């Protein structure tokens with residue numbers, strides 16, 4: 383694979399801005415594409431994203447609203463919410479050169495179709511090379527250059543390795559992998575579990591309950607992953623267990639803080655406080671996919687039921703605690 387000297391980042395939200403910073407620090411020529419006029423203006427003039435206030439863009443980052451300009455890059459990071467990925471990749475597909483790597487950075491599964499992020503890329507841009515970036519990494523930490531490790535996966539090992547090289551900058555350390563499904567599935571699933579962990583915190587159920595929830599949540603992630611083709615080692619790595627530990631442990635996670643608000647009695651409609659909590663979108667589709675393969679996921683099921691208004695937080699906790707006793711394994 384040839385050297386990737388230019389990288390486009392689609393999405394000037396929190397994570398897109400942080401990844402643009404990283405790519406610039408890695409010495410790449412960076413084009414940051416933002417669809418919203420107000421945020422694009424803020425990025426270009428104030429050199430700050432509305433989603434990541436206080437972080438000044440590296441001078442090497444150019445901002446554009448022209449998708450065709452961004453499409454000329456050697457590799458493109460797709461840093462937009464999971465549910466809009468299809469629309470953006472469909473617009474992008476006719477503009478890119480064949481074999482351009484398109485790296486999904488969203489953590490979700492498409493509602494309605496049950497498609498993982500790289501499946502959407504393969505469908506909408508068949509000439510591109512799909513890849514996925516995921517792992518324990520808060521945008522605010524990465525943007526400030528704090529040490530972070532993530533995983534980047536593509537089916538071709540050489541592509542994954544070249545992408546990892548291209549975005550590696552001292553503090554931001556990407557491991558490479560060919561287990562695409564394992565990497566994308568971990569990130570999507572842990573967001574739902576982080577909502578459950580936040581509920582535990584919001585209800586003040588204690589540190590022991592939080593550890594139990596996180597561990598039994600990981601058991602659900604592994605069951606789901608095995609059924610959908612993930613490697614066990616991947617689920618035990620950065621994009622699975624690593625990200626689960628991160629987002630189940632701090633209100634810095636938007637999914638966790640969404641759950642915390644629910645646990646404190648806020649309504650589903652207001653609990654996100656206007657921030658993106660991907661797990662809320664993933665929960666119902668995760669459950670449909672679990673049911674399709676008869677996989678038991680009681681914690682995820684409880685989150686989905688609370689979000690759909692089918693049960694209350696208290697009733698869901700009571701139901702989880704009174705399930706019949708069973709073998710741990």
Ligand SMILES: NC(=O)C1=CN([C@@H]2O[C@H](COP(=O)(O)OP(=O)(O)OC[C@H]3O[C@@H](n4cnc5c(N)ncnc54)[C@H](OP(=O)(O)O)[C@@H]3O)[C@@H](O)[C@H]2O)C=CC1
Nearest residue numbers: 394395396397398417418433462466488489520521658660
């Ligand atoms: N923040 C983080 O720490 C991390 C986030 N992620 C993942 O990255 C993904 C993006 O998250 P994040 O950047 O934090 O979210 P933000 O809400 O901060 O930003 C989302 C960005 O996507 C844009 N967007 C929304 N709809 C569209 C659309 N239809 N077309 C084009 N752009 C659109 C938004 O623009 P606007 O709203 O102005 O329309 C905004 O610029 C999520 O899947 C998240 O799970 C992964 C790792 C870390």
Ligand SMILES: O=C(CO)COP(=O)(O)O
Nearest residue numbers: 517518519520635636637
């Ligand atoms: O995925 C993340 C960190 O790895 C970000 O988590 P939140 O989307 O919950 O903030």
